[in-house]
Amino acid sequence: MRAAICLLFALLFVWSANFATAHALDPGYLEIRQIASNTWSVHWRKPDVNGQPMAIDAILPDGCTPTRGPDPVSDSRAWISSWIVECHADIAGQPIAIEGLETQRNDVLVRLHPLDAEPATLRFTPDVSVQIIPSEQSTWSVFAAYSQLGFEHILEGWDHLLFVFALFVLVRDPWKLVGAVTAFTLAHSITLALATIGVLNVPGPPVEAVIALSIVFLAMEIVKGGEGRFRLSKQKPWIVCFGFGLLHGLGFAGALADIGLPSNDIPAALLAFNLGVEAGQLSFIAALTLLLAAWRLVALPVGRNATVLTAYGIGSVSMYWLIERVSGF
Structure with missing residues (x-):
């Protein structure tokens, strides 16, 4: 049943891959x-x-x-x-x-x-x-504006959203899933802050390509998840998410660099943006969970093959993004 709902969302992501690049989502x-x-x-x-x-x-x-x-x-x-x-x-x-x-x-x-x-x-x-x-x-009005911006950025950023969706498919334990997402947020908060104050300065195109590659990695982990061996991505997903969060934070930094931060309220704006991203991720997971619960009321169980097919759908979209971004260097 979980696999069926995941398959549905994978198809939606495949359908939206071209749309995501066809219409600007940056503010x-x-x-x-x-x-x-x-x-x-x-x-x-x-x-x-x-x-x-x-x-x-x-x-x-x-x-x-x-x-x-x-x-x-x-x-x-x-x-x-x-x-x-x-x-x-x-x-x-x-x-x-x-x-x-x-x-x-x-x-x-x-x-x-x-x-x-x-x-x-x-x-x-x-x-x-x-x-x-x-x-x-x-300061409160700045906080409100940037928290809303972070919330919308994660929900309109198809690559970041697909990463969270892949985690939802991979990690079955709800508490491990929430912990992994929170570790992801903590990590990208670190690199986002360092990039904002000028300590880190990484070109945007390679960062975007590695973000796509991180989704490919999760898709591969979903496929290999049925082998019965210990996999760090399933048993300790927060470690993997923390590492990838450091990379995704550089992607968020590129978006904020384009938008700008209020010089007198940089800490408040950064905190608000990160909290907005975290709220967006948890809201997306909650929506998937509710949809899965509704599916269980009306549908029959679906086997492992549907999960593997979902992983291939995720991998196909992320590989498309990877090739597109590498070719644009």
């Missing part, structure tokens, strides 16, 4: 930094969608000239534009909008750096595409 990022009393520099990063900038645009308050920026230029990962605006009134209390966001699935983070106030972070979603610029912001 947009808008930074507005005051450089003089009425002058602000603007940096606008749009996600890439199939080689084109996402159909969204940042609209600054009416008192600023210009309210829109120039056409963006690709940096191979996103579409970037920068410009200078003159704002002849205090922008605090004025509306700022992300036009077109309501038709997308992405979020946009906006960071404001006034000269005489603490920086502020705003999170725009398809449901909230217009907000009022605050005069000040608390």
Whole structure:
């Protein structure tokens, strides 16, 4: 029965492999930094969608000239534009909008750096595409924004999610599974923090390739799980997950590097992001568990062959990602 539900999810992952690369899931990022009393520099990063900038645009308050920026230029990962605006009134209390966001699935983070106030972070979603610029912001609002970002990042990151799904198939003991996921979170928190403060600096493409390779490894462990021998991945999965978590943390660091962190609240933002990732992983496992329980009420048991087939489905998707990422070096 467990194998049947796992097989279903493996098929869904296979179906979504191309979709995951066809539509951008990274957030947009808008930074507005005051450089003089009425002058602000603007940096606008749009996600890439199939080689084109996402159909969204940042609209600054009416008192600023210009309210829109120039056409963006690709940096191979996103579409970037920068410009200078003159704002002849205090922008605090004025509306700022992300036009077109309501038709997308992405979020946009906006960071404001006034000269005489603490920086502020705003999170725009398809449901909230217009907000009022605050005069000040608390650490709690930064915490809330980045925890939600971490939660959504894990649920929209197909490679990280497939890693957790492979663990669900491999590790049958619920407490061992939760422990493995928590060890994974602790490990990626370490490398994420080290990368954020500049101690680690690893190029993104090799990291993404090794992340895909880690999923291939778990798929192989699922296939070999029926041999009856001691396997560290099943008996002590937290050790394996801790090691792979160190690698996955570098992948999260790449995402945060693109988004940016509030310089005055880096510890809160990092903690919030990691807690959001952990909540997302546990929520995904809970959803799988509930679906498995529902399946047991209506379905007949399925044998070992279905589990092996599930492993091959996971391995096929991850090998596709591995080849794609290595070829893109």
